[in-house]
Amino acid sequence: APLTASPSRFSTDEKLTPKEAVTSYNNFYEFGTAKSDPAERSGQFDPLPWSVKVDGLVGKPREFGIEELMKMPLEDRVYRLRCVEGWSMVIPWIGFPLAALLDQVEPLGSAKYVSFETVVRPEEMPGQTGFFQPLEWPYVEGLRLDEARHPLTILSVGLYGETLPNQNGAPIRLIVPWKYGFKSIKSIVKISLVEEQPETTWKNSNAREYGFYSNVNPEVDHPRWSQATEQRIGEGGFFSVANRPTLKFNGYADEVAGLYDGMDLKANF
Amino acid sequence: MTVIPSLSRRLHGPSIWALYVIGLCPAAWYFYQGATGGLGVNPVKTFEHLLGIWALRFLIATLAITPLRDIVGVNWLRYRRALGLLAFYYVVMHFSVWLILDRGLEVSSIAGDIVKRPYITIGIVCLVSLVPLAVTSNNWSIRRLGPRWSKLHQLIYPVALGGALHYLLAVKSVTFQPFVHIGLVAVLLAYRPLRKPFLAWKRGGNPRVARAGR
Numbered sequence: 503a504p505l506t507a508s509p510s511r512f513s514t515d516e517k518l519t520p521k522e523a524v525t526s527y528n529n530f531y532e533f534g535t536a537k538s539d540p541a542e543r544s545g546q547f548d549p550l551p552w553s554v555k556v557d558g559l560v561g562k563p564r565e566f567g568i569e570e571l572m573k574m575p576l577e578d579r580v581y582r583l584r585c586v587e588g589w590s591m592v593i594p595w596i597g598f599p600l601a602a603l604l605d606q607v608e609p610l611g612s613a614k615y616v617s618f619e620t621v622v623r624p625e626e627m628p629g630q631t632g633f634f635q636p637l638e639w640p641y642v643e644g645l646r647l648d649e650a651r652h653p654l655t656i657l658s659v660g661l662y663g664e665t666l667p668n669q670n671g672a673p674i675r676l677i678v679p680w681k682y683g684f685k686s687i688k689s690i691v692k693i694s695l696v697e698e699q700p701e702t703t704w705k706n707s708n709a710r711e712y713g714f715y716s717n718v719n720p721e722v723d724h725p726r727w728s729q730a731t732e733q734r735i736g737e738g739g740f741f742s743v744a745n746r747p748t749l750k751f752n753g754y755a756d757e758v759a760g761l762y763d764g765m766d767l768k769a770n771f
Numbered sequence: 772m773t774v775i776p777s778l779s780r781r782l783h784g785p786s787i788w789a790l791y792v793i794g795l796c797p798a799a800w801y802f803y804q805g806a807t808g809g810l811g812v813n814p815v816k817t818f819e820h821l822l823g824i825w826a827l828r829f830l831i832a833t834l835a836i837t838p839l840r841d842i843v844g845v846n847w848l849r850y851r852r853a854l855g856l857l858a859f860y861y862v863v864m865h866f867s868v869w870l871i872l873d874r875g876l877e878v879s880s881i882a883g884d885i886v887k888r889p890y891i892t893i894g895i896v897c898l899v900s901l902v903p904l905a906v907t908s909n910n911w912s913i914r915r916l917g918p919r920w921s922k923l924h925q926l927i928y929p930v931a932l933g934g935a936l937h938y939l940l941a942v943k944s945v946t947f948q949p950f951v952h953i954g955l956v957a958v959l960l961a962y963r964p965l966r967k968p969f970l971a972w973k974r975g976g977n978p979r980v981a982r983a984g985r
Binding site for chain 2: 523526531549589721727728730731733740741
């Protein structure tokens with residue numbers, strides 16, 4: 503369904519990745535591990551009705567219906583997305599700051615982190631059934647509270663002017679544009695405010711290769727591949743791949759570098 | 772014992788040439804698809820990965836010839852050279868696509884990757900190791916090298932192991948497809964040290980089995 507949203511000063515004016523690419527080249531292992539699986543195998547997934555439970559160290563824990571979340575003041579946010587695998591896109595998301603939601607539940611002073619959880623529906627998500635399960639379900643992610651409250655961090659409910667397609671994390675997902683894509687957890691059913699650093703799926707799967715922070719950083723290579731460059735999907739062609747240098751914090755250093763003042767980014771990767 | 776009807780001798784030669792033609796079809800088809808927009812939004816990576824997987828498949832097929840003969844009794848030895856050379860051609864294409872289409876011949880970053888990334892180092896070592904095998908895959912070399920030819924061609928075992936490892940290290944998580952390919956390589960390599968005892972058992976051991984049954 504079409505959505506209306508107001509423009510944002512945080513949007514980039516870079517050339518958009520074509521919608522066809524944004525909605526056909528996805529990592530969403532709940533539907534399968536091939537890039538084409540989420541688009542091809544998410545037809546059974548029904549994102550409505552939906553609600554998001556917000557609990558933990560908050561003054562007013564409650565459940566938000568998706569209709570209510572769609573009524574939040576929506577903004578267009580054109581962000582770069584950098585996948586840990588070495589490719590990138592420019593995507594026109596529609597969403598609202600996560601901080602706006604957190605304000606409504608009144609986090610307690612003891613809350614230091616925010617954890618997120620994806621839905622588990624093996625009957626609708628073919629990647630969650632069968633002999634080979636690449637990850638443990640539910641998919642979980644987390645942010646430090648100040649990262650979660652940063653104005654760049656949004657909950658997205660749409661892209662390209664419409665509600666989110668299933669393969670992109672319908673009906674609501676996180677977007678943290680200065681971190682590798684896997685931090686931007688999809689199809690969220692639960693958000694908890696907690697005191698200790700929460701578990702995160704890829705770190706659980708391989709702590710040597712994936713850290714809690716996972717900030718985009720060309721100076722810190724993945725143990726098995728370089729992070730110095732990225733391939734911009736949808737640009738170039740078969741005989742002219744569009745490789746470009748990767749920027750620190752995915753080009754959002756001016757906005758977010760201050761969050762990590764005095765922190766060793768190589769040790770806290 | 773043989774369940775597959777044997778091919779008339781007259782057709783042995785043509786069937787080998789047919790194997791070369793059929794074996795190169797996936798590469799030609801995927802290249803055509805890639806050049807005409809049929810391989811999705813990241814066609815170079817897709818093409819590169821498909822060529823690598825087909826290289827591993829032909830390596831697996833090459834390694835399967837001997838156990839097939841030993842265990843099933845099908846003698847496809849005449850196809851082994853073609854399968855091995857197809858594996859080599861796919862490795863070369865896989866490497867060329869990475870070098871030219873994927874990395875755009877950026878020599879400095881490519882050199883860094885070869886030195887720093889174990890899976891790329893392994894891949895390059897495998898490619899280089901396959902060259903002497905491909906060069907000596909002809910009757911003249913077999914005659915000329917004599918027993919040394921067999922010794923030289925045992926290089927295929929570390930190459931297959933390296934190829935599987937290269938695949939394992941390149942994927943983000945081991946899903947069904949890598950598991951099957953790597954598993955087949957492991958089984959086929961594990962058969963080699965077992966081969967002599969197995970053949971001895973097969974030849975001389977049958978009476979013992981019969982005695983035990985009595």
